[in-house]
Amino acid sequence: DSGVTQTPKHLITATGQRVTLRCSPRSGDLSVYWYQQSLDQGLQFLIQYYNGEERAKGNILERFSAQQFPDLHSELNLSSLELGDSALYFCASTPSGLGNIQYFGAGTRLSVL
Amino acid sequence: GIQVEQSPPDLILQEGANSTLRCNFSDSVNNLQWFHQNPWGQLINLFYIPSGTKQNGRLSATTVATERYSLLYISSSQTTDSGVYFCAVPTQGGSEKLVFGKGTKLTVNP
16 A cells, blocks of 8 residues: 555546546655556656645646645546546655655546546 | 656566566666556556665566666566556656656566
8 A cells, every 4th residue: 555545446427527536645745746647648747736836747738737735635627528538547645756756546547438 | 858668568478487677768867666557557666766776575676877777677477467567767857757668568377
């Protein structure tokens, strides 16, 4: 068990809908990363938060947004969903984000029908 | 940005065989992680190895940072070793977001 908790494990929804993925980092970790794993793009970085502030952005679509709350949990919001958004979404956490091992949650498998 | 290449893309072994997976990266890095993604999709941390050699049971890893590669050795493979093995390196510049290779898919047959 990595100590990073992601909910839900599976999500099935329809095109055009909006969903929220939740991540609770390891106790004490300030930095949260979101990654997307799709069949055609592999594992790609989406966005990073550090202690409530956005620190880095990757190839994240404008339809996607995220935030980190004062208790350090993070949410990834995906809206106007398309078939191509079907993927595994991972959250990872580290204590500070610099020179630390990243621990990954079990992922949320999103299926857009 | 930094590029990460893994080889081979696919590997099929009989139980008990040994294997070596390779990860090349295009720029200097200050750490490197190896992961195993099991058939259920979970990403399991195997090694955090910026340089040198580490061992954990039947698995070991070596990173030669000056030559920009890392090797993952699996000895006496078991069917539970099946899955996809990824290496990942952080970008520089404050974020240290991970850049992943495309992975090596390992199938161990009984």
